[in-house]
Amino acid sequence: MxxxxxxxxxxxxxxxxxxxxxxxxxxxxxxxxxxxxxxxxxxxxxxxxxxxxxxxxxxxxxxxxxxxxxxxxxxxxxxxxxxxxxxxxxxxxxxxxxxxxxxxxxxxxxxxxxxxxxxxxxxxxxxxxxxxxxxxxxxxxxxxxxxxxxxxxxxxxxxxxxxxxxxxxxxxxxxxxxxxxxxxxxxxxxxxxxxxxxNNKKPLDTPQDRPLRQKLSPNEVINQIVKIYHTDKALIQGRYSSYKNEARQATMIFLRTYSLLSYTEIGALLGGVTYGAISPVCRKGETDKSPLFFKVKAQLDKLIKYQL
The missing domain is CATH 3.30.70.1290 (Transposase IS200-like)
Structure with missing residues (x-):
């Protein structure tokens, strides 16, 4: 659908x-x-x-x-x-x-x-x-x-x-x-x-097992980040928000991994951020992230497990 x-x-x-x-x-x-x-x-x-x-x-x-x-x-x-x-x-x-x-x-x-x-x-x-x-x-x-x-x-x-x-x-x-x-x-x-x-034995789809992974809507992801980081949506989604803002970086990463959005779609949600700005953040992933990042990740995993 x-x-x-x-x-x-x-x-x-x-x-x-x-x-x-x-x-x-x-x-x-x-x-x-x-x-x-x-x-x-x-x-x-x-x-x-x-x-x-x-x-x-x-x-x-x-x-x-x-x-x-x-x-x-x-x-x-x-x-x-x-x-x-x-x-x-x-x-x-x-x-x-x-x-x-x-x-x-x-x-x-x-x-x-x-x-x-x-x-x-x-x-x-x-x-x-x-x-x-x-x-x-x-x-x-x-x-x-x-x-x-x-x-x-x-x-x-x-x-x-x-x-x-x-x-x-x-x-x-x-x-x-x-x-x-x-x-x-x-x-x-x-x-x-x-x-x-x-067990991750074999995929349900190619190139990725997306039918089981595409679970959470962008709003669900962003709402958890806003709640756990005690921040405002405007600071995450604003076009000129700082790239060093970890909540904003987490949003890029989790929209990619939990909502399976493309870099273009993520950029549109975050006020027109370019592919060149999003790609290195997503590649870096969990490296050098605070405990809040992993708290969000755990909560998103719970939401997925609840749906299965």
Missing amino acids: NRGWNRCPIFSDTGDRFLLLKTFGESVERFKIKIHAFSLMPNHYHLLIETPLGNLSRAMQYIDGVYTQRFNRKYNRDGSLFRGRFKSILIQKDSYFLEVTRYIHMNGTKAKLISGPEKDPYASHQFYLHPQKAPAWLETSTVFSYFDPDPKEARDQFHRFVIKEPPHDIDNTLSNPRWPAILGNKKFKKWIRTEFVE
């Missing part, structure tokens, strides 16, 4: 929506991902993606980057279209796959943009009901495998499932702005922690 910068619209007309759908199709071909469901909302979009090659980050960078280039070229604009890095949640397929599909397909209905998912022209539900109209890149067979072998009956069963009220706990989890890193049962979560987090 990704949202427009400052919650601004990411589409200006219907053609823009088809432009993003075209980019989805290209990403399937280029990165061999599987797109099971999508929903295009006025200022954000949702995707249910499977990555057999473990390349989620590359695929999403392509989608957001290429669509932004095309949008900017069409409207003669420049700059970011999206707020930054996408949000993702790792899903246990057998237990939660259908629930996430339902959540995505019901987005427009819940937002009261349309009266039902079957009437949403910018979500994949219509293509499940009318597969002859579906784009070649939309993977529908996995969803239908959970229903009747007869195609027509499977479509009817799936539609009834989608419009049925979801379990309260699942709906609350997916509707919460702060998603957990993992959506699954205790056994699945333990396996993920053991295999991919604690």
Whole structure:
């Protein structure tokens, strides 16, 4: 999922929506991902993606980057279209796959943009009901495998499932702005922690295991720094704040490691700081830092552990 910068619209007309759908199709071909469901909302979009090659980050960078280039070229604009890095949640397929599909397909209905998912022209539900109209890149067979072998009956069963009220706990989890890193049962979560987090045996994604690491929003990081350093946001985010200010240096480092922002995104949040100023601070990392720095780090680690 990704949202427009400052919650601004990411589409200006219907053609823009088809432009993003075209980019989805290209990403399937280029990165061999599987797109099971999508929903295009006025200022954000949702995707249910499977990555057999473990390349989620590359695929999403392509989608957001290429669509932004095309949008900017069409409207003669420049700059970011999206707020930054996408949000993702790792899903246990057998237990939660259908629930996430339902959540995505019901987005427009819940937002009261349309009266039902079957009437949403910018979500994949219509293509499940009318597969002859579906784009070649939309993977529908996995969803239908959970229903009747007869195609027509499977479509009817799936539609009834989608419009049925979801379990309260699942709906609350997916509707919460702060998603957990993992959506699954205790056994699945333990396996993920053991295999991919604690033992660091192999990545879940390339080049980094970002789906599990991109947990904290920039505001969450900055708020902890302000609280623990007893400072003011203006002293951290002001364009002319001192580079020797450890709270400001900590902000650069932790936005990079806990929010996974690029140097450009960090610079924009800190009043226009350049790549050349941020890069050496992040490379130096924990060297010569005070106990307050490590207190912030410990608190951020606690917030991440709470989400897992």
